Amino acid sequence: MLGNEAIARGAYEAGVKVSAAYPGTPSTEISENLVQYKDDLYCEWSPNEKVAMEVATGASISGVRAMASMKHVGVNVASDPLYTASYIGATGGLVLVAADDPGLYSSQNEQDTRMIGRAAGVPVIEPSDSQEAKDFMKFAFELSEKYDTPVILRTTTRLSHSQGPVTLCEREAVADKPYVRNAPKNVMMPGNAKTRHLHVEARTNQMIEDGCTFSINHAEYNDTKIGFITCGIAYQYVKEVCPEASVLKLGMVNPLPKKLIEEFASRVDTLYIFEELEPVIEEQVRSWGIECIGKEIFTRQGEYSANLLRTAVLHMDLKLSEAAKVPARPPILCPGCPHRSVFYTLNQLKLHAAGDIGCYTLGAVAPLNVIDTTICMGASISSLHGMEKAKGKEYIKDWVACIGDSTFMHTGINSLINMVYNQGTGTVMILDNSTTGMTGHQDHAATGKTLQGDVVPAISIYHLCKSLGIEHVYEVNAFDQEELKKQLLAAKERDCVTVIITKSPCVLLKGNVFPNKCVPISEKCKKCGACLRPGCPALTKNEDGTISIDETMCNGCGLCKAQCKFDAIETVAK
Amino acid sequence: MLTKNIMIVGVGGQGTLLTSRILGGVITDAGFDVKLSEVHGMAQRGGSVVTFVRYGDKVAEPIVEEGQADVLIAFERLEALRYAHFLKNDGALVVNDTRIEPITVVTGAAEYPEHIIEDLSEKYKVYRVDAMEEAKKLGNTKTFNVIVLGIAAQHMDFSEEAWLRVIEKTVPEKTIELNKKAFLTGFHM
Numbered sequence: 001m002l003g004n005e006a007i008a009r010g011a012y013e014a015g016v017k018v019s020a021a022y023p024g025t026p027s028t029e030i031s032e033n034l035v036q037y038k039d040d041l042y043c044e045w046s047p048n049e050k051v052a053m054e055v056a057t058g059a060s061i062s063g064v065r066a067m068a069s070m071k072h073v074g075v076n077v078a079s080d081p082l083y084t085a086s087y088i089g090a091t092g093g094l095v096l097v098a099a100d101d102p103g104l105y106s107s108q109n110e111q112d113t114r115m116i117g118r119a120a121g122v123p124v125i126e127p128s129d130s131q132e133a134k135d136f137m138k139f140a141f142e143l144s145e146k147y148d149t150p151v152i153l154r155t156t157t158r159l160s161h162s163q164g165p166v167t168l169c170e171r172e173a174v175a176d177k178p179y180v181r182n183a184p185k186n187v188m189m190p191g192n193a194k195t196r197h198l199h200v201e202a203r204t205n206q207m208i209e210d211g212c213t214f215s216i217n218h219a220e221y222n223d224t225k226i227g228f229i230t231c232g233i234a235y236q237y238v239k240e241v242c243p244e245a246s247v248l249k250l251g252m253v254n255p256l257p258k259k260l261i262e263e264f265a266s267r268v269d270t271l272y273i274f275e276e277l278e279p280v281i282e283e284q285v286r287s288w289g290i291e292c293i294g295k296e297i298f299t300r301q302g303e304y305s306a307n308l309l310r311t312a313v314l315h316m317d318l319k320l321s322e323a324a325k326v327p328a329r330p331p332i333l334c335p336g337c338p339h340r341s342v343f344y345t346l347n348q349l350k351l352h353a354a355g356d357i358g359c360y361t362l363g364a365v366a367p368l369n370v371i372d373t374t375i376c377m378g379a380s381i382s383s384l385h386g387m388e389k390a391k392g393k394e395y396i397k398d399w400v401a402c403i404g405d406s407t408f409m410h411t412g413i414n415s416l417i418n419m420v421y422n423q424g425t426g427t428v429m430i431l432d433n434s435t436t437g438m439t440g441h442q443d444h445a446a447t448g449k450t451l452q453g454d455v456v457p458a459i460s461i462y463h464l465c466k467s468l469g470i471e472h473v474y475e476v477n478a479f480d481q482e483e484l485k486k487q488l489l490a491a492k493e494r495d496c497v498t499v500i501i502t503k504s505p506c507v508l509l510k511g512n513v514f515p516n517k518c519v520p521i522s523e524k525c526k527k528c529g530a531c532l533r534p535g536c537p538a539l540t541k542n543e544d545g546t547i548s549i550d551e552t553m554c555n556g557c558g559l560c561k562a563q564c565k566f567d568a569i570e571t572v573a574k
Numbered sequence: 575m576l577t578k579n580i581m582i583v584g585v586g587g588q589g590t591l592l593t594s595r596i597l598g599g600v601i602t603d604a605g606f607d608v609k610l611s612e613v614h615g616m617a618q619r620g621g622s623v624v625t626f627v628r629y630g631d632k633v634a635e636p637i638v639e640e641g642q643a644d645v646l647i648a649f650e651r652l653e654a655l656r657y658a659h660f661l662k663n664d665g666a667l668v669v670n671d672t673r674i675e676p677i678t679v680v681t682g683a684a685e686y687p688e689h690i691i692e693d694l695s696e697k698y699k700v701y702r703v704d705a706m707e708e709a710k711k712l713g714n715t716k717t718f719n720v721i722v723l724g725i726a727a728q729h730m731d732f733s734e735e736a737w738l739r740v741i742e743k744t745v746p747e748k749t750i751e752l753n754k755k756a757f758l759t760g761f762h763m
Contacts, residue, residue: 162611162636239634321659327684329676331621
């Protein structure tokens, strides 16, 4: 079972009634797996993580077990409700699953959610394999209800996307708690919050004590020359390389079971703290006057491995063969991707783009080279506005903002409201491919379908923009380069906000059929290379300068054909 | 038994996930402990992708590291070269002899290396197949990865019947016979 599948199963077995999430690698499969239990629970895609966390918090206040799941950067968006939910605590168990991404497989930073747990005064527990992922989910709900606190279950890419055997259990029958009005606990205004802050402190101190006997924190005493304190996936590397060493495996990584750690440290000669990313455990252990070795030999960056232990701790010479020097193969937009047409058009018009989070971030790389900035979800529109306020209306005419449909619904809409309200000018392009593409096709409020498969009225992005009072809103087919150019040039002439919505579904979207394919006609080819410039991976240049088009890859979008002045590419039925 | 390490590498979109699902299934059915680790998200968009599979009596680490792979299954030549140093000295390299140019080559920023298979053969036990060609003979090019898996299966510890049983359970019903045929093509190659 995939780690994420196990987390979903754990939630199901724990009797969860409500789950809300926004997709984001490596957390997406949690909700995608949870939906199979929709007869027993409710689950949704929320427009963003803040909303998801609030939905879960509301469900918890009403007296049922509830959860929200998101990737690490989503926790930033959800941190507003999280910090205060910490004070409110939990009536029904409340769990936030946060998926960190050491090694940045699909993220814009490498932040460590354990630090947010510390800052918010919320316990963080961290499993080490799929079986634990399921078991810890159930433990998380018990912990939440026992100590009246939200709980963060932290996973990482390696755990979420690794599979291992899992033993299944039945779903627990958890009775709904009756709702009782309790303003001092649930209305967070200063007078109440002061009292609740003391509760947070008291429960934290209690967990520091009680954590010493939690089954998820355990010491494995073997040879005491070397001892490791470790957690999460890093535990597996320790077991792989040093099965004879003593290990203190921490399942609860915030707050730390101080006495258990002091006891362990006193019984081993050399103490290593082996934790991926930030020295969260290490700094606390050092602050208690305990000597240890940590980040001076283990990096803060990226994933750990068994070989890291072999070299850094055992000083082994691994005699590894060197990796061959080969051309990099970075991810690219798919053949037939509507974003390629949009970006190539922007490239031809020599426009800069403030980018956003999604597949279209790939518009930053060669040969498109259009995206100049990527910060976080929704930032394209607001950062464009900032540039305009800094450098003026004329300056911003060489720029556009590019944002996807799902990201627009996530937080882009706020930025557009701001642009209208504060009299911004400039061009906003909403690349509407009718799905959340990068994470593997999740629905959102503008697709007309829910996570549970219900068909609902799709929010019209066009009318949403119009309702803000924006006069110039246009819908264009992403592959109609001529129309796109016309609209972009017209927008440049205006001193107001223009929204151009390019509407073409993601090529990988289920049910999207491509009747045609593009075929080169070598006799007509003048070897100019114009067709290659948009960078479609289905095209390759032959030795004689003509081109080949891989027929299994080509989706027949015709972007290459549109670049050819000599009719040397034709579209034919597949 | 000692832990056995398998790697599956290729280009995002080539269907490495199906192959690893079948492999994971056959290992689980045989009663071994197993860990399987794969890549999702951005890297899947035409990038270099890798799946690690480890099985044995008790498996801790979910990834295979340099110099540890018993079998490296490569769905593309350049990817075989990229990950060859993960093989043990006596490891087996099964490579689908096909060329998919990375964008760095298409744009002229890098050159696609020549003689990859010849060079790798000097150092490793290489089993080469043009699986696309073989799949065409079966009438469906999509089965090429199951043919490659069939060849790799010769270097693992499971019977023909065990593999076929898992294929039956794993692939869509309409394609069971086709996939079985594809597997056997590779298994008896």
